[in-house]
Amino acid sequence: GIQVEQSPPDLILQEGANSTLRCNFSDSVNNLQWFHQNPWGQLINLFYIPSGTKQNGRLSATTVATERYSLLYISSSQTTDSGVYFCAVFRLNTGNQFYFGTGTSLTVIP
């Protein structure tokens, strides 16, 4: 399989602060997704980003596939951003599954 490491494991932010979450993976990948697991346990799709940069409101993501990492940027954080952020990667011919990291737990305090 593919090893996926996320950092930092835990993060506490003051509301309004910016942050960068990192995802490193051990092999080349064909696809990558970022998810937000909210406090109610729902996994919300943030980005489907095998390469390049995408932005969606206060969130943006960059994947540098050749260097095997992806970054998730959160700007002007809000309390509703709290939860666990997961990175998941997929590679053809290594099993038809996404491999998840252990996540970054984010707490935004007012």
Add this chain to the structure above:
Amino acid sequence: GAGVSQSPRYKVTKRGQDVALRCDPISGHVSLYWYRQALGQGPEFLTYFNYEAQQDKSGLPNDRFSAERPEGSISTLTIQRTEQRDSAMYRCASSLESEGGYNEQFFGPGTRLTVL
């Protein structure tokens, strides 16, 4: 326009009982995946279907676990003779295309299984 749905949302059962967990994917999605998530961990793959065909079941932990998708839509994950170690969140996901195409996965709300 509905998302992936799962039922029941919560299941409490006694050790040794069988349980069946249901997943209703997004309409038209070819691929369906089952994952298991322990507390504090990311989801781990169990099995995967393209249409009605089970393509990969390498993640099923033992032969007490089985899954089916007989008509290529709704899927059922069955756990026989449940054990306490089976307690976890069971998640289902679907994608429009399979692994060779656009395979962004969308997850259901999960079923929280507790085995007493």
